[in-house]
Amino acid sequence: MQFARIHDIALHYQTIGGPAGRPVLVFANSLGTDFRIWRDVIVRLAGDFPILTYDKRGHGLSDIGDAPETIETHVGDLVALLDHLSIKDAVICGLSVGGLIAQGLYQSRPDLVRALILCDTAHKIGTPEIWNSRIAAIEADGIDSIADAVMERWFTPAFRSEQALALAGYQNMLVRQPVAGYTGLCAAIRDADYTEAAKSIAVPTLCVVGDQDGSTSPELVLSMAKLIPGARYEIIKDAGHIPCVEQPEMLTEILRAFIDTLPAGDNEHG
Numbered sequence: 001m002q003f004a005r006i007h008d009i010a011l012h013y014q015t016i017g018g019p020a021g022r023p024v025l026v027f028a029n030s031l032g033t034d035f036r037i038w039r040d041v042i043v044r045l046a047g048d049f050p051i052l053t054y055d056k057r058g059h060g061l062s063d064i065g066d067a068p069e070t071i072e073t074h075v076g077d078l079v080a081l082l083d084h085l086s087i088k089d090a091v092i093c094g095l096s097v098g099g100l101i102a103q104g105l106y107q108s109r110p111d112l113v114r115a116l117i118l119c120d121t122a123h124k125i126g127t128p129e130i131w132n133s134r135i136a137a138i139e140a141d142g143i144d145s146i147a148d149a150v151m152e153r154w155f156t157p158a159f160r161s162e163q164a165l166a167l168a169g170y171q172n173m174l175v176r177q178p179v180a181g182y183t184g185l186c187a188a189i190r191d192a193d194y195t196e197a198a199k200s201i202a203v204p205t206l207c208v209v210g211d212q213d214g215s216t217s218p219e220l221v222l223s224m225a226k227l228i229p230g231a232r233y234e235i236i237k238d239a240g241h242i243p244c245v246e247q248p249e250m251l252t253e254i255l256r257a258f259i260d261t262l263p264a265g266d267n268e269h270g
């Protein structure tokens with residue numbers, strides 16, 4: 001296992017080597033998940049690209065740090081992790097809140113970003129009321145109390161009925177996140193709005209969404225794609241909010257096809 005001390009907290013990450021001269025694919029995961037959700041995509045891409053996955057502060061094996069946090073706190077962590085690993089040329093693939101972090105990273109350090117892949121995410125996710133009531137429910141009754149509803153947004157009815165074992169595992173992943181890590185991230189999502197910033201994105205951007213996403217609907221993701229100059233928009237059939245789990249093969253194909261269109265960069269990854 002790999003850990004880095006970033007801004008005085010331990011961040012858990014994983015690097016997988018790949019050919020020199022190719023951008024590093026950086027995967028940022030969603031609320032309530034750790035980086036294991038990318039496994040079935042990564043096994044298909046390993047060897048073709050250098051890869052970095054990591055657990056945000058407050059999730060997985062990473063420390064929580066001091067409250068309150070904002071999306072910019074997470075952006076700062078990722079910038080510092082990229083610096084720590086001497087990564088200067090990255091394609092950032094962010095799922096849900098990971099997509100907010102990807103947008104924030106581009107705003108703060110565009111020099112590091114060759115392209116963006118915004119997966120089941122938006123320029124603004126939810127409303128203050130939604131996030132405040134989720135935080136209140138968890139503070140009163142724990143993450144368990146919202147877990148069934150979250151599973152319905154993460155996964156399609158077909159996945160939930162046919163993959164009971166996997167569903168139980170992902171539900172375990174959700175409820176085992178630290179409460180303070182989960183609610184701190186809910187507050188950071190509540191306070192983030194990249195609507196204006198999206199209009200100034202000037203790197204190739206792919207917006208992709210599961211056709212049955214219960215958290216960031218295809219309509220919402222399309223509205224983000226329309227804000228971003230030249231962005232591509234793709235829908236993944238038979239997927240909810242976490243296509244890297246439900247349709248990894250299709251997602252990988254879409255990612256590869258997008259990355260193949262990218263102009264060659266000048267940067268070298270370290």
Ligand SMILES: O=C(O)CC1=CCC(=O)O1
Nearest residue numbers: 030031096097150153215
């Ligand atoms: O838990 C959900 O509803 C899904 C989600 C919203 C933001 C995020 O990262 O995941």
